[in-house]
Amino acid sequence: MSISISPASEPFVGEQFDDIEQQRDAAKLGMWIFLATEVLFFGGLFLGYTIYRFTYGHVFVAASRKLDVLIGGTNTAVLLISSLLMAFAVRAAKLDQRRALVGLLAGTALLGCVFMSLKAVEYHKDYVDHLVPRMGFKWEGTDPGNAELFYWIYFAMTGLHAIHVTVGIAIMLVLALLAWLGKFAHGNHNAVEIAGLYWHFVDIVWVFLFPLLYLVGHR
Amino acid sequence: MEEVVQPNVYVRTCIALLMLLAVTWSIAYINLGPFNLIVALAVSIAKAIVIALFFMHIKGSSRILHLAAVAGVIWLLILISLTLGDYISRGWVPLNH
Numbered sequence: 001m002s003i004s005i006s007p008a009s010e011p012f013v014g015e016q017f018d019d020i021e022q023q024r025d026a027a028k029l030g031m032w033i034f035l036a037t038e039v040l041f042f043g044g045l046f047l048g049y050t051i052y053r054f055t056y057g058h059v060f061v062a063a064s065r066k067l068d069v070l071i072g073g074t075n076t077a078v079l080l081i082s083s084l085l086m087a088f089a090v091r092a093a094k095l096d097q098r099r100a101l102v103g104l105l106a107g108t109a110l111l112g113c114v115f116m117s118l119k120a121v122e123y124h125k126d127y128v129d130h131l132v133p134r135m136g137f138k139w140e141g142t143d144p145g146n147a148e149l150f151y152w153i154y155f156a157m158t159g160l161h162a163i164h165v166t167v168g169i170a171i172m173l174v175l176a177l178l179a180w181l182g183k184f185a186h187g188n189h190n191a192v193e194i195a196g197l198y199w200h201f202v203d204i205v206w207v208f209l210f211p212l213l214y215l216v217g218h219r
Numbered sequence: 220m221e222e223v224v225q226p227n228v229y230v231r232t233c234i235a236l237l238m239l240l241a242v243t244w245s246i247a248y249i250n251l252g253p254f255n256l257i258v259a260l261a262v263s264i265a266k267a268i269v270i271a272l273f274f275m276h277i278k279g280s281s282r283i284l285h286l287a288a289v290a291g292v293i294w295l296l297i298l299i300s301l302t303l304g305d306y307i308s309r310g311w312v313p314l315n316h
Binding site: 024025028029032033035036037038039040043044046047050051054055069073076077080081083084086087088091094095187196197200201203204207208210211212215216217218219 | 222224232236247249251263270273274288299303
């Protein structure tokens with residue numbers, strides 16, 4: 001194997017791969033398999049949600065109405081738009097447009113931060129409204145135990161999702177820095193592409209969380 | 220350099236997603252009984268498919284990626300349907316203690 005003279009001028013292909021195409025396919029397949037495990041990771045919570053909603057439907061409707069649908073809905077739009085920026089970032093990486101790539105990755109991270117800020121405002125509002133289980137939880141209506149259960153599920157699902165968004169923001173910032181240093185030039189953009197898959201996946205999870213948590217029954 | 224799709228594909232995808240969000244959001248204010256849940260789930264599934272097809276480039280990717288993408292969902296459906304099968308059918312058959 002000859003040592004390449006100028007490593008930055010051509011795509012780096014690991015020696016276990018025949019060519020750059022195979023390397024790209026392997027990276028994408030690995031990421032999709034990881035995402036399948038993530039589906040099952042969140043799946044346990046979705047299953048718990050399904051069973052309890054099936055069992056205590058009326059309390060879930062009442063509990064869901066106390067959530068702030070405006071913040072939840074706005075956050076859905078924020079994540080959908082961040083996915084648009086991410087898709088453009090992957091495109092910029094493929095076209096070797098360094099400046100656009102840095103800007104789009106930073107923009108994606110920024111919208112992630114907007115999402116997290118709105119979530120923080122919302123969690124604080126939930127706390128003030130006595131909706132946080134074990135932390136001053138108060139329920140005026142019937143069946144407070146199962147109303148509290150709804151909020152356990154709400155905090156577990158949105159909390160796990162928020163951890164994923166936080167990880168995503170960190171990934172985008174690191175990638176933006178590496179992009180600034182020109183690490184993804186000349187076809188070495190696998191990292192950007194699979195980070196994009198992760199970001200879109202986190203978006204998809206929220207697409208399900210929003211109606212299932214905020215819009216139980218009609219409002 | 221790899222092939223890329225036209226920018227307006229992504230813009231249209233995003234507009235479609237925001238329109239679907241508006242549908243879920245507004246349908247929640249109309250009482251459709253059990254159909255509220257069905258419509259909400261149908262819209263969410265549609266959004267997920269649109270994101271996977273266009274943002275995640277499942278459209279135009281290899282068969283093995285299609286398989287990996289669908290595998291997680293199929294296992295999730297097995298998990299949910301078997302567990303619900305248990306919960307829904309409890310009490311159907313009287314038990315002799």
